[in-house]
Amino acid sequence: MDWLDWARSFFALIVTLALIVGAAWGARRLGMLQPQGQGPKRLRVTESLMLDPRRRMVIVRCDDREHLILLGPGGDIIVGDQAAKPDISTEPQT
Numbered sequence: 001m002d003w004l005d006w007a008r009s010f011f012a013l014i015v016t017l018a019l020i021v022g023a024a025w026g027a028r029r030l031g032m033l034q035p036q037g038q039g040p041k042r043l044r045v046t047e048s049l050m051l052d053p054r055r056r057m058v059i060v061r062c063d064d065r066e067h068l069i070l071l072g073p074g075g076d077i078i079v080g081d082q083a084a085k086p087d088i089s090t091e092p093q094t
């Protein structure tokens with residue numbers, strides 16, 4: 001392989017990478033990469049506690065309910081659920 005073949009291969013690589021970056025930029029610019037219907041998030045992990053290397057307790061909040069879930073290799077178990085306490089961060093300041 002002489003230097004002309006190497007230059008041609010390098011130029012083809014640069015053009016291919018430029019096309020990929022250009023397509024990604026165009027998709028982002030046109031809003032194709034953003035999920036539709038973005039509203040307030042309904043689901044979030046409030047707290048997590050590792051019990052041992054294989055098991056974890058997680059409090060998951062969905063709308064106005066909190067669920068305590070035990071995650072492990074044998075499966076997931078809902079330990080309990082209750083009405084969620086109001087968020088301190090979302091309460092109006094007086």
